[in-house]
Amino acid sequence: xxxxxxxxxxxxxxxxxxxxxxxxxxxxxxxRIRSFLSQRSAFSKKSNSGFSLVxxxxxxxxxxxxxxxxxxxxxxxxxxxxxxxxQTQASFLLEEGAEAVKIVRDNGWTNITGLxxxxxxxxxxxxxxxxxxxxxxxxxIFTRTAVSSAxxxxxxxxxxxxxxxxxxxxxxxxxxxxxESGTTRSKSVSFYxxxx
Numbered sequence: 342x343x344x345x346x347x348x349x350x351x352x353x354x355x356x357x358x359x360x361x362x363x364x365x366x367x368x369x370x371x372x373r374i375r376s377f378l379s380q381r382s383a384f385s386k387k388s389n390s391g392f393s394l395v396x397x398x399x400x401x402x403x404x405x406x407x408x409x410x411x412x413x414x415x416x417x418x419x420x421x422x423x424x425x426x427x428q429t430q431a432s433f434l435l436e437e438g439a440e441a442v443k444i445v446r447d448n449g450w451t452n453i454t455g456l457x458x459x460x461x462x463x464x465x466x467x468x469x470x471x472x473x474x475x476x477x478x479x480x481x482i483f484t485r486t487a488v489s490s491a492x493x494x495x496x497x498x499x500x501x502x503x504x505x506x507x508x509x510x511x512x513x514x515x516x517x518x519x520x521e522s523g524t525t526r527s528k529s530v531s532f533y534x535x536x537x
Contacts, residue, residue: 427521435485435530438464442513448470458489460489464478485516485517486518490512492510500533510535512531517529
């Protein structure tokens, strides 16, 4: 008997597998190869059709990281908004405190000259007018204070650090302070008032 010569060549393309045979006798070997390749092709299609556990874990990790970043950003945004609100409220209270001192002056210059320099006073609305009291007073989370200091004039009648005491002028420093995130914050304004 003569030996059978078989020549097999397999060409693989992305979605099809081609098998060419040249054989003098029947193609039993070719059938076995085709059967093996069709099983292999079906297996590879099944394994590529779904997600593996690793892919699902990676996707979940990325989504959790994105969600965590969004929550951190939202918390920071809320904190900054609250700080901006408190800054605005403090500015309004500071302005109101300065106006309160001017009203106290308008009610009588003796109300200002009666203040002890360097002593902390609290603007309070009592009755129908503003007064300056040494009793601490708060407005919500805010505390307003007013401190009086003497004014001196030099030989040119300009305000100076030393010189002749000007009894008709006082320097007032109004401060609004509040506690936020464990830190005490404050805003201040200084101005001069005169006996008019």
